[in-house]
Amino acid sequence: MLGIDARFSVIEDRLKGVKRIIAVSACKGGVGKSVISCSLALKLAERGYKVGLLDLDFFSPSDHMILGIKPAFPQEEKGLLPPTIYGIKFMSIIYFIEDKPAPLRGIDVSNAIIELLAITIWKELDFLIIDMPPGIGDATLEIIRAIKRLEFLLVSTQSKLAWESVERMIKMLKQQSIPVIGIIENMKQKDSDFIKRNAKDLGIRYLGAIKFDPGLEDSLSSVEKISKTEFAKWLEEIIPKLLQQEKFK
């Protein structure tokens, strides 16, 4: 195994053919990071972009379940080649934790993340979507340290309690000069401009709301069914704003 510093330069090399690296992130679990990551990756691929999806949430890796695939270890070729599934290149930390009890001890988590980033061969991509671990703990900081060109796409529910931690996260990202694409308000159930107003006050783009869709749960594990949900329709409306990003830099 290479030393940490050597692995960082390997990671940079591995990601040099990737145009945009989007970290789908939130302070909490259960707010929709994974369904948004998967659906966003699928929708971008439908539009003809070359897309990779990387599940780095080792607390609860779930993208393989949402996509309805059995984890099969990727092919090895001086590194790991992510299999192409529904038009997207897919890689998950699940291949490494398998049935081992999670969470792994702190040091192992960092090592697993760095190792995975250093061995995955993405080649040319327009977008790499990363389903992030929740919050701004060690794992998130490790990913920020390893990937220089990370842009954050934040997800929050409309709860005032959720907002407080989102605010802290935004401040931390700003302090480190990490670009934030904007915030998606997910599972919206009642009319309120609370998140929109607060995002604006912090100078963060409000990308739009995805309402609570009671039909989503039964569609999980079927990409075809997910694509027909109201959830997917609302997400679709947000995508043009994500693609405009260049103009905002």
Ligand SMILES: Nc1ncnc2c1ncn2[C@@H]1O[C@H](COP(=O)(O)OP(=O)(O)O)[C@@H](O)[C@H]1O
């Ligand atoms: N807009 C929505 N409407 C209805 N259910 C949703 C919506 N967004 C997410 N969910 C559901 O909430 C649960 C948590 O979503 P998930 O993507 O796993 O969150 P996270 O990755 O942030 O932990 C899942 O069962 C998912 O189907």
Ligand SMILES: [Mg+2]
């Ligand atoms: Mg998740």
